Amino acid sequence: MASxxxxxxxxxxxxxxxxxxxxxxxxxQSEVSPTQVVAGDGVRFTDADGNEFLDFSGQLMCSNLGHSxxxxxxxxxxxxxxxxxxxxxxxxEPRARLGQKLAEVTPGNLSxxxxxxxxxxxxxxAIKIARMYTGKQKIISRYRSYHGATxxxxxxxxxxxxxxxxxxxxxxxxxxxxYAYGSTxxxxxxxxxxxxxxxxxxxxxxxxxxxxxxxxxxxxxxxEEYLPRLxxxxxxxxxxxICDEVMAGFGRTGEWFGSDVFGxxxxxxxxAKGLSGAYVPLGATIVTEExxxxxxxNMFCHGHTYAGHPVACAAGLAAVETYQEENLIEHASEVGxxxxxxxxxxxxxxxxxxxxxxxxxxxxxxxxxxxxxxxPFGQRKDKISKGSTVVDDVSSAAADNGVxxxxxxxTLIIAPPLPITKQDIxxxxxxxxxxxxxxxxxMES
Ligand code: PMP
Numbered sequence: 001m002a003s004x005x006x007x008x009x010x011x012x013x014x015x016x017x018x019x020x021x022x023x024x025x026x027x028x029q030s031e032v033s034p035t036q037v038v039a040g041d042g043v044r045f046t047d048a049d050g051n052e053f054l055d056f057s058g059q060l061m062c063s064n065l066g067h068s069x070x071x072x073x074x075x076x077x078x079x080x081x082x083x084x085x086x087x088x089x090x091x092x093e094p095r096a097r098l099g100q101k102l103a104e105v106t107p108g109n110l111s112x113x114x115x116x117x118x119x120x121x122x123x124x125x126a127i128k129i130a131r132m133y134t135g136k137q138k139i140i141s142r143y144r145s146y147h148g149a150t151x152x153x154x155x156x157x158x159x160x161x162x163x164x165x166x167x168x169x170x171x172x173x174x175x176x177x178x179y180a181y182g183s184t185x186x187x188x189x190x191x192x193x194x195x196x197x198x199x200x201x202x203x204x205x206x207x208x209x210x211x212x213x214x215x216x217x218x219x220x221x222x223x224e225e226y227l228p229r230l231x232x233x234x235x236x237x238x239x240x241x242i243c244d245e246v247m248a249g250f251g252r253t254g255e256w257f258g259s260d261v262f263g264x265x266x267x268x269x270x271x272a273k274g275l276s277g278a279y280v281p282l283g284a285t286i287v288t289e290e291x292x293x294x295x296x297x298n299m300f301c302h303g304h305t306y307a308g309h310p311v312a313c314a315a316g317l318a319a320v321e322t323y324q325e326e327n328l329i330e331h332a333s334e335v336g337x338x339x340x341x342x343x344x345x346x347x348x349x350x351x352x353x354x355x356x357x358x359x360x361x362x363x364x365x366x367x368x369x370x371x372x373x374x375x376p377f378g379q380r381k382d383k384i385s386k387g388s389t390v391v392d393d394v395s396s397a398a399a400d401n402g403v404x405x406x407x408x409x410x411t412l413i414i415a416p417p418l419p420i421t422k423q424d425i426x427x428x429x430x431x432x433x434x435x436x437x438x439x440x441x442x443m444e445s
Contacts, residue, residue: 057404140201
């Protein structure tokens with residue numbers, strides 16, 4: 001009895017319980033050691049030991065509003081109290097108004113949305129809609145891309161995360177991508193390759209699917225002419241252009257969407273992450289008026305229990321209104337330019353920084369073990385993540401000094417909440433300046 005009592009009084013070891021009972025994502029479970037976080041405030045969050053971190057990556061490049069968006073929190077509470085869930089056959093004010101709002105903030109004649117709960121589901125819907133609309137099956141996507149973890153979206157994903165799911169769904173063809181720093185192919189030549197692929201496939205390709213600015217595969221910004229020309233090429237072959245805006249959307253680039261950076265209206269656009277500012281799970285797939293019209297007399301064969309969940313839509317509506325009311329897109333553009341300058345200056349002082357690149361508050365620092373040869377640091381043992389542990393070591397060094405920065409392959413991914421200030425940026429860049437000594441020291445002599 002006494003020992004039971006003391007067991008009850010002992011504080012729970014949340015990290016240990018979690019490690020035992022919850023899968024860590026994309027990881028050897030023996031290597032997973034989650035840190036318990038307990039609070040978020042503005043652009044910062046705090047762990048259970050009271051350590052505070054400046055969030056320089058917006059968690060998984062999704063907390064675009066930071067951790068104190070009261071309007072979103074209030075909208076969620078209100079909707080839960082008024083009626084948390086009604087079936088998709090009913091509508092609610094948040095759902096209808098968010099659909100209208102997305103038609104307003106997305107480019108061109110994108111007008112009708114299917115709501116889901118994640119980026120991967122948004123991509124699944126895009127693939128099915130493209131197939132239903134065109135009556136064709138094939139999808140061209142690119143190698144350096146990530147589109148989600150479920151079977152369709154992992155099949156169109158090009159990075160090594162796809163490998164264990166291969167051969168994946170039929171009809172997916174991979175194309176080269178615009179990666180000026182690390183590929184032997186010139187970005188615009190890679191486009192002509194896609195043109196040739198479309199020609200050789202005959203009239204069988206439903207859509208070309210791209211991230212307008214590649215996110216987790218290294219923040220790859222194509223030349224200005226790339227996306228407009230890609231749309232032209234796709235349309236010349238009667239294929240649709242799908243832009244996956246899950247990471248690039250909602251102010252990340254200093255524009256509403258990555259497509260806006262290039263003045264392009266895709267035929268289908270996918271969204272998630274910043275759509276709700278990450279307050280609740282929410283994904284969306286928006287299509288043009290022509291595609292929407294097609295489904296007047298052709299069945300829209302798709303749906304989920306939680307399609308258009310009222311609480312998620314209330315959060316989404318409040319999030320989009322917050323971007324507007326607080327002028328966060330303009331702010332991201334302004335501080336994003338400042339961030340870009342600070343990062344290039346940082347690069348000058350660190351031989352292991354091969355390149356810094358990006359737009360707005362969407363930036364990457366690619367590390368190299370040999371700057372002249374652009375040689376990446378070594379491969380991991382599993383090949384799935386294909387980077388090196390050096391980039392992890394740099395992230396850890398930054399975390400030890402109070403800055404959270406995500407990474408993938410050989411690139412540190414900088415994508416802070418949009419409300420970040422120049423002062424916060426100076427603080428984080430100062431910490432990165434020290435952390436990058438780790439990769440400088442790991443270079444080949
Ligand atoms: N598309 C892109 C461009 C992404 O970056 C991601 C997630 N990182 C996804 C799709 C999948 O989103 P989710 O993890 O919400 O399923």
